[in-house]
Amino acid sequence: MARLVVENLTKRFGSSTAVDRLSFVAEDREFLVLIGPSGCGKSTTLNLIAGLDEASAGRIYIGERLVNHLHPKDRDIAMVFQNYALYPHMNVYANMAFGLSMRGYSKTEIDGRIHEAAEILGIGDLLLRKPKALSGGQRQRVAVGRAIVRKPAVFLFDEPLSNLDAKLRVQMRAELSKLHQRLNTTIVYVTHDQVEAMTMATRIVLLKNGVSQQIGRPLELYSRPVNTFTAGFIGTPPMNLVPARIEEQDGRLMVAAGCFRLPIPDNLSAPYEKLKDGEVIFGLRPEHLRGVREDALPAGDASAAHLEVDLVEMLGSHLQLTLKCGADRLIALADPVLPVKAGDWLPVAFDMNAMHLFAKEAPHRRIGAHVDSPMEP
Amino acid sequence: MTDRHPAAAARRALGIYAPLLVFVAFALFPVYHMFLTSVKTDRALYNLSLNPLMVSLGALTAEHYRLLFTDTLFSTWLMNSLLVSLSSTAISMVISILAAYGLTRIRFRGADAFGIAIFITYLVPYSLLFLPLTRVVSWLNLSDSLWALVVTYPTFLVPFSTWLLMGYMKTIPEEIEKSAMIDGCNRLQILTRIIIPLAVPGIVCATLFAFSLAWNDLLYSLVFISPTEKKTLTVGVLTELIRGDVYFWGSLMGGALIGSVPVVVFYAMFMDYYVSGMTAGAIK
Amino acid sequence: MGAIPGFKAAWHRHNASGYAFILPALLVILGLVAYPFVMAIYLSLTDAWVGSEGNFIGFQNYSDLVQNDIFQQTLKNSLLFTFFSVTAKTVLGMALALLLNAKIRFQRIFRGAILLPWVIPDTMSTLGWLWMFDPTFSVLNWVLTHAGLIQTNVSWLSNPYWAMFSIITVNVWRGLPFFAITLLAGLVSVPQELYKAAHIDGAGAMRCFFRITLPLLKPLLLIVILFSTISTISDFNIVYILTRGGPMNMTHLLATLSFQMGLSGGRLGLGAAVSLFMFPVLCIVVYFQLKTIRGGATYD
Numbered sequence: 001m002a003r004l005v006v007e008n009l010t011k012r013f014g015s016s017t018a019v020d021r022l023s024f025v026a027e028d029r030e031f032l033v034l035i036g037p038s039g040c041g042k043s044t045t046l047n048l049i050a051g052l053d054e055a056s057a058g059r060i061y062i063g064e065r066l067v068n069h070l071h072p073k074d075r076d077i078a079m080v081f082q083n084y085a086l087y088p089h090m091n092v093y094a095n096m097a098f099g100l101s102m103r104g105y106s107k108t109e110i111d112g113r114i115h116e117a118a119e120i121l122g123i124g125d126l127l128l129r130k131p132k133a134l135s136g137g138q139r140q141r142v143a144v145g146r147a148i149v150r151k152p153a154v155f156l157f158d159e160p161l162s163n164l165d166a167k168l169r170v171q172m173r174a175e176l177s178k179l180h181q182r183l184n185t186t187i188v189y190v191t192h193d194q195v196e197a198m199t200m201a202t203r204i205v206l207l208k209n210g211v212s213q214q215i216g217r218p219l220e221l222y223s224r225p226v227n228t229f230t231a232g233f234i235g236t237p238p239m240n241l242v243p244a245r246i247e248e249q250d251g252r253l254m255v256a257a258g259c260f261r262l263p264i265p266d267n268l269s270a271p272y273e274k275l276k277d278g279e280v281i282f283g284l285r286p287e288h289l290r291g292v293r294e295d296a297l298p299a300g301d302a303s304a305a306h307l308e309v310d311l312v313e314m315l316g317s318h319l320q321l322t323l324k325c326g327a328d329r330l331i332a333l334a335d336p337v338l339p340v341k342a343g344d345w346l347p348v349a350f351d352m353n354a355m356h357l358f359a360k361e362a363p364h365r366r367i368g369a370h371v372d373s374p375m376e377p
Numbered sequence: 378m379t380d381r382h383p384a385a386a387a388r389r390a391l392g393i394y395a396p397l398l399v400f401v402a403f404a405l406f407p408v409y410h411m412f413l414t415s416v417k418t419d420r421a422l423y424n425l426s427l428n429p430l431m432v433s434l435g436a437l438t439a440e441h442y443r444l445l446f447t448d449t450l451f452s453t454w455l456m457n458s459l460l461v462s463l464s465s466t467a468i469s470m471v472i473s474i475l476a477a478y479g480l481t482r483i484r485f486r487g488a489d490a491f492g493i494a495i496f497i498t499y500l501v502p503y504s505l506l507f508l509p510l511t512r513v514v515s516w517l518n519l520s521d522s523l524w525a526l527v528v529t530y531p532t533f534l535v536p537f538s539t540w541l542l543m544g545y546m547k548t549i550p551e552e553i554e555k556s557a558m559i560d561g562c563n564r565l566q567i568l569t570r571i572i573i574p575l576a577v578p579g580i581v582c583a584t585l586f587a588f589s590l591a592w593n594d595l596l597y598s599l600v601f602i603s604p605t606e607k608k609t610l611t612v613g614v615l616t617e618l619i620r621g622d623v624y625f626w627g628s629l630m631g632g633a634l635i636g637s638v639p640v641v642v643f644y645a646m647f648m649d650y651y652v653s654g655m656t657a658g659a660i661k
Numbered sequence: 662m663g664a665i666p667g668f669k670a671a672w673h674r675h676n677a678s679g680y681a682f683i684l685p686a687l688l689v690i691l692g693l694v695a696y697p698f699v700m701a702i703y704l705s706l707t708d709a710w711v712g713s714e715g716n717f718i719g720f721q722n723y724s725d726l727v728q729n730d731i732f733q734q735t736l737k738n739s740l741l742f743t744f745f746s747v748t749a750k751t752v753l754g755m756a757l758a759l760l761l762n763a764k765i766r767f768q769r770i771f772r773g774a775i776l777l778p779w780v781i782p783d784t785m786s787t788l789g790w791l792w793m794f795d796p797t798f799s800v801l802n803w804v805l806t807h808a809g810l811i812q813t814n815v816s817w818l819s820n821p822y823w824a825m826f827s828i829i830t831v832n833v834w835r836g837l838p839f840f841a842i843t844l845l846a847g848l849v850s851v852p853q854e855l856y857k858a859a860h861i862d863g864a865g866a867m868r869c870f871f872r873i874t875l876p877l878l879k880p881l882l883l884i885v886i887l888f889s890t891i892s893t894i895s896d897f898n899i900v901y902i903l904t905r906g907g908p909m910n911m912t913h914l915l916a917t918l919s920f921q922m923g924l925s926g927g928r929l930g931l932g933a934a935v936s937l938f939m940f941p942v943l944c945i946v947v948y949f950q951l952k953t954i955r956g957g958a959t960y961d
Contacts, residue, residue, distance in 0.1 A: 393763050396760055400753075400775060401775065407793060427797055430800065467958065476683045476685065478682055488918075498690055502892070502895030505937065507936075508919065509700035535686055538705055564958045593782035593783060614788065615902060623807075630789060633785040633786070640782055648773065652776075
């Protein structure tokens, strides 16, 4: 079957380490996304899996075979590149047939597979065209088709949608997801776009400087980020992160930041007892801060603060407010009809049940009971 | 900057076309003169009172050309040049294509050093090497044989072609090769099925240059070959159409023109590749 | 995490193919360039003659040459010839490139015509010039006389000073297209917006040329000049066909002198020494060229 196992994979270029002891598993039929900022090592990892580059250390298993010493063509993989990498001097049919004919498949077999893939991708009437006569989206489909006909154990995608315009990207995302369901294969997908990761992945591997930060399902990374990097990378607009102190007031634990002082809900406070009088980083996603009207605040609600509005952006379905918080800024959402403008002081309701606290010292791990990440000691 | 005033436009045109035409006249006159000489009768040619810039219909003749083919070994020299140029070009191109691909794509120790060595070799003029090469040629027992040329021409054909081809191959996106590797090609297959088809302009260009360099060689042919029937066109025309003090100008010019035809024809056919190749060397 | 079987071996196989690809070229360079070059150096340190091995005599050839006035003359000739030729080609080439770059009709035809001297093998075209310089029948003399510009015929090839002028003219005629076409390509790649901005700032044509065009073309110019210097200084064909180095050795270049001494004269060692004098000059040229290319400016 087509399970991909990566064990302590390391790649060094001279004195710098691009990939550092990376380990993860892509189960059979998973859609695993490798994501991270530029330079995090995701493309390097993909190249190592494909066999286009040689690992400095570590092992790679495809199916149950160790493939480290195998040539790319023997690893049973297919790859779709960011720039499509179609052979410009061959037409679409020849492009798709190339890998198969190199492997000695019969003409009928090749023809059958090509038409099958063309039907899935809707490129049947493009077969005789050359790449330069195709649009970006069509070229991308041909590149995917070239991979499909190979029926590999693992599909590798290297930022395939980066060169497409926004609208096409949305469309292709949906198509790729549907394709995954239809083909039922293992996919390893590299991207820097967290929307792609969130929408398409069964699991995500988040990388920073060659080190994996968190591996898990999209929702896990979203709601239980293991450190501030993950918290700030996944989700848009990004999670609000401000420095704060934990204080005690009347027997309750409080979070005190530059612009507010709010109580921690009792049912959550247990793990934070030991942080009393300590400094932390407080995290709360924008959708958990709501700008409201004065009279809409429940009386005596202790989870609200009055903050000065710096910027109001109308997004149609809601307002996005940038609020001043000492030297920092908080992002909150509000109803589109809320009468507010820059400079106003606005009550903001904090849903403290969704709060996160992170350590002040690097690597800013999340403090709390339910942390499950490869970074835990 | 558009000139809407007709007088200004006319002045500008004059300022550009006039000097341009002077340059063109400078460039073309010698060729015109050569041609005229080759079709003028000896009587008209050596008559000082006649205008050498023109020819009257009565003084036209094909005699000089006829003489070339009947009284001299011109056709033999032509064949020799063709043979030597074509084979040395072919050999050099194979060597260069392999080397260019190896240097641009395959990362191995010493690749950079070798690339620089190629560049430096290109700069070593061949008029520096001909003396020791006489020794090499006689050791290989190739003196007075056309093979001496076929063996020594790569000396100056390979470095230049390799360098030119490297520039072209670098423009082919690496991802296409990665794709081919995953598709199952080994290095040689990548070269023949992917790289070469995509590098055709560069290959055409390098072949053109190589062929004309080989065709134009005088020094090595002079040095390595003496028997008349083995001479290449360049040497033959220069040495055999001058008997003692007598220059057979009509035939000389005719021979020189015919000797230019193959090269000029090739360039006319591939003019655009040629220009891009000329400039590629300097710009890339 | 132990050793992975076949791992290193497989990758070395990949890289080994690199060596295989460059092997033929390597053989050519080692056998036909490096080896003869070393041999040339060795020969120059002996008193070898054609057909005899000769004895090692150290730098005697070189000291003999330096004191030899024919050699001194040759050096002077080489420097003069190269300097004037390359300068003329640069200036005229730049002018021609500017002309060709203007929006003119028939640009392709002009370009094709201009290219002809470069395309024709110079062993053939120089014969045409030989006839044009003929002492008795020179068409140039005829034209000049009939235009009233001269009284007596110019001895194009038998007067030492005119002979130098003649070989420079032929070299320029042959080499001009290379400069023109290459510089033209450089001109084309200068972003037009720069000229528009300058025009708005009130700059005229001269200003535009000296302040914008020339600085941007400098790297290209340097490269072209250096390439040309190398081939000009080592030229053989033009001098050999027109003058054989005469009259009175006033047009000998290093290549033709080396040929005459080494082969016609039979003194291999001495001939080798002559041709090797080219090398220090070329090294300096190569050094500057590599520096220029490495630190090349772009049109950013």
